[in-house]
Amino acid sequence: MKRLLLVLLAFSVGAAVAGVAQKRTPAKPIAAGYKLTALKATGTKRYTEKEILAATGLQLGQNAAEGDFKEGAQRLGDSGMFSDVAYTFSYSDTGSKVEFQLADIDKTKLVPAHFENFVWFTDAELLAALKQRVPLFQDLVPLAGRLPDRISEALQALLSEKHYPGRVDFLREGQQEGGDFKSVVYKAEEVSIHIRNVEFPGASPEQAAFLASAASRLTDAEYIRSSLEAVARHDFVPLLLQRGYLKASFGPSDARVVPSSDNSSPTDIEVDALLPLSPGKQYTVSGVDWKGAVAVPKNDVSSLFHLTAGQPADAVKLARDCERLTAVYRSRGYMTAQVKPGPQMDDDKGTVHYDINVIEGDIYKMGELEILGLDTPSHDRLREAWKLREDQPYNPEYTKKFLDDAGPLLPRGAQYSIKISEELDAKTKTVDVTIHYKMQ
Numbered sequence: 271m272k273r274l275l276l277v278l279l280a281f282s283v284g285a286a287v288a289g290v291a292q293k294r295t296p297a298k299p300i301a302a303g304y305k306l307t308a309l310k311a312t313g314t315k316r317y318t319e320k321e322i323l324a325a326t327g328l329q330l331g332q333n334a335a336e337g338d339f340k341e342g343a344q345r346l347g348d349s350g351m352f353s354d355v356a357y358t359f360s361y362s363d364t365g366s367k368v369e370f371q372l373a374d375i376d377k378t379k380l381v382p383a384h385f386e387n388f389v390w391f392t393d394a395e396l397l398a399a400l401k402q403r404v405p406l407f408q409d410l411v412p413l414a415g416r417l418p419d420r421i422s423e424a425l426q427a428l429l430s431e432k433h434y435p436g437r438v439d440f441l442r443e444g445q446q447e448g449g450d451f452k453s454v455v456y457k458a459e460e461v462s463i464h465i466r467n468v469e470f471p472g473a474s475p476e477q478a479a480f481l482a483s484a485a486s487r488l489t490d491a492e493y494i495r496s497s498l499e500a501v502a503r504h505d506f507v508p509l510l511l512q513r514g515y516l517k518a519s520f521g522p523s524d525a526r527v528v529p530s531s532d533n534s535s536p537t538d539i540e541v542d543a544l545l546p547l548s549p550g551k552q553y554t555v556s557g558v559d560w561k562g563a564v565a566v567p568k569n570d571v572s573s574l575f576h577l578t579a580g581q582p583a584d585a586v587k588l589a590r591d592c593e594r595l596t597a598v599y600r601s602r603g604y605m606t607a608q609v610k611p612g613p614q615m616d617d618d619k620g621t622v623h624y625d626i627n628v629i630e631g632d633i634y635k636m637g638e639l640e641i642l643g644l645d646t647p648s649h650d651r652l653r654e655a656w657k658l659r660e661d662q663p664y665n666p667e668y669t670k671k672f673l674d675d676a677g678p679l680l681p682r683g684a685q686y687s688i689k690i691s692e693e694l695d696a697k698t699k700t701v702d703v704t705i706h707y708k709m710q
Contacts, residue, residue, distance in 0.1 A: 350415015
């Protein structure tokens with residue numbers, strides 16, 4: 271008669287086994303284990319049974335007992351990728367079977383993993399190696415749990431096996447101090463990786479020329495992918511936008527290690543950085559129309575814009591022109607005015623027509639003036655010199671000019687830092703101005 275033992279264990283993440291069903295002692299001692307013949311995983315939509323098996327450390331065909339199943343569940347729970355882990359197992363004359371009941375952690379609790387300077391590997395090579403060593407890794411990682419540490423350990427092992435220098439470290443990176451974390455960033459420390467050249471795969475010869483000129487300042491800079499991404503976004507993309515490449519974008523950077531000389535330090539590495547470019551079409555201007563401009567005459571509006579029909583659409587110049595028109599409106603009291611260009615692209619012809627949409631809003635008038643941080647005589651002199659009266663349209667340019675001209679009214683020889691606060695009251699349509707002086 272076939273003997274069968276079924277055991278149910280509920281396992282909470284980071285907790286011990288919650289309960290064990292009543293056991294019957296089988297003919298073969300459980301401690302010795304039975305050959306694991308099957309593993310089943312339910313509840314997870316993120317992982318396959320093969321990935322779960324690899325993550326538990328169990329292997330089909332090898333003996334496994336209760337302690338092995340508990341340890342496997344512990345590994346899953348400690349990873350941080352599951353909000354709940356439970357398992358059942360059974361023994362019979364044919365072997366043992368285990369089933370893990372899992373609940374995936376919500377995706378909102380996961381963040382991307384970024385790899386800053388592992389220049390010896392392509393992204394595909396690095397991700398494939400990590401996937402093999404850390405089966406639960408799928409680009410996103412939990413902020414809590416052991417998975418980020420396991421990735422770090424796998425990276426370190428990979429460097430050591432290949433005899434590459436560097437000590438792997440990682441940090442949880444937030445958008446700002448005290449803000450939510452947005453990624454987990456891995457970096458090889460104790461190694462100096464510097465840029466020799468920057469190349470732009472996908473760029474035309476003309477594009478490569480002006481981009482290479484702009485990138486010359488990066489020579490000998492440290493190779494950090496996030497830094498290169500910022501340079502591409504703030505410095506290189508505008509160069510393309512100026513020339514009408516309105517859909518230009520850069521992909522993640524890569525690096526090619528430059529062969530080192532015999533007498534160079536193994537921790538001193540030079541690379542050619544690769545910034546792949548997708549330039550898209552070059553667009554020329556087919557026309558410009560203004561919509562919603564009433565308070566400022568259209569002739570005055572059009573004189574501020576420098577787009578020319580038939581010429582490349584300079585998106586950088588357009589943005590500056592929109593800022594200038596916004597400043598004109600603000601100088602007349604329209605403090606919430608918005609100027610939004612609406613491009614209508616014709617991909618077949620490679621042209622773009624712009625509708626410049628102006629949302630004027632309401633006129634805001636001067637409210638209360640408060641001057642802080644000065645002695646009484648200086649305060650009174652500034653109050654007397656302020657000529658923008660309440661109920662007049664507020665002009666932020668007046669405030670700037672007032673401060674530029676106020677030097678002779680301040681104590682001789684004193685140095686101040688100045689902070690201006692403009693508080694808009696949407697109900698009364700007024701602007702309260704606070705000028706805060708702080709002696710340096």
